[in-house]
Amino acid sequence: AQSVAQPEDQVNVAEGNPLTVKCTYSVSGNPYLFWYVQYPNRGLQFLLKYITGDNLVKGSYGFEAEFNKSQTSFHLKKPSALVSDSALYFCAVRDQAGTALIFGKGTTLSVSS
Amino acid sequence: DAGITQSPRHKVTETGTPVTLRCHQTENHRYMYWYRQDPGHGLRLIHYSYGVKDTDKGEVSDGYSVSRSKTEDFLLTLESATSSQTSVYFCAAKGAFSTDTQYFGPGTRLTVL
Numbered sequence: 001a002q003s004v005a006q007p008e009d010q011v012n013v014a015e016g017n018p019l020t021v022k023c024t025y026s027v028s029g030n031p032y033l034f035w036y037v038q039y040p041n042r043g044l045q046f047l048l049k050y051i052t053g054d055n056l057v058k059g060s061y062g063f064e065a066e067f068n069k070s071q072t073s074f075h076l077k078k079p080s081a082l083v084s085d086s087a088l089y090f091c092a093v094r095d096q097a098g099t100a101l102i103f104g105k106g107t108t109l110s111v112s113s
Numbered sequence: 114d115a116g117i118t119q120s121p122r123h124k125v126t127e128t129g130t131p132v133t134l135r136c137h138q139t140e141n142h143r144y145m146y147w148y149r150q151d152p153g154h155g156l157r158l159i160h161y162s163y164g165v166k167d168t169d170k171g172e173v174s175d176g177y178s179v180s181r182s183k184t185e186d187f188l189l190t191l192e193s194a195t196s197s198q199t200s201v202y203f204c205a206a207k208g209a210f211s212t213d214t215q216y217f218g219p220g221t222r223l224t225v226l
Contacts, residue, residue, distance in 0.1 A: 032211065034215075036217075042219060043219045044203065044205075045217075051212045090155060094211060098211035099211070102158075
């Protein structure tokens with residue numbers, strides 16, 4: 001069965017430092033992977049996705065993610081965190097039928113000034 | 114929010130009453146989805162639609178029904194609301210291809226007393 005794990009409930013980082021939000025997946029076949037961000041009382045906003053090709057995917061707001069097939073990981077990264085990056089981040093994988101997404105439980109990112 | 118609106122945005126109701134949530138999209142997306150978001154669970158799929166009058170169940174479909182009579186509208190009905198259905202409900206939509214991105218509405222916060 002397809003699944004996604006976000007091993008950290010919360011990540012704390014100081015402004016200006018690099019950040020990483022971890023995601024691992026389990027799929028049969030080629031994975032389609034997504035990152036979304038949710039600000040308080042808002043819907044999910046799409047950040048980036050990996051379908052095929054370059055393992056380093058660039059997305060919105062300076063975020064990028066690295067696909068690692070051997071480690072079945074798709075970690076979200078940003079070179080220099082901003083306080084405004086503080087939010088809830090979700091990793092997701094396309095389900096086996098190719099229709100819906102399976103989400104991780106989310107990681108709260110807190111960036112301190 | 115990518116042309117996706119939800120109504121109502123907030124609703125408080127009593128156990129045993131029927132409730133209908135509405136999702137409206139303006140981008141002519143083929144697929145539409147209903148998820149619920151609960152702490153510690155991330156987002157879980159309730160039902161989805163792959164065309165007018167074409168729907169299927171998701172992971173947590175018990176107690177919910179859906180209808181899609183027009184491309185732009187996808188309704189979620191709780192026939193007899195229970196306290197366990199207190200949650201935040203998100204609608205999403207995407208195009209016909211499996212690589213297409215899902216875009217989310219702003220959410221509906223439902224409280225069942």
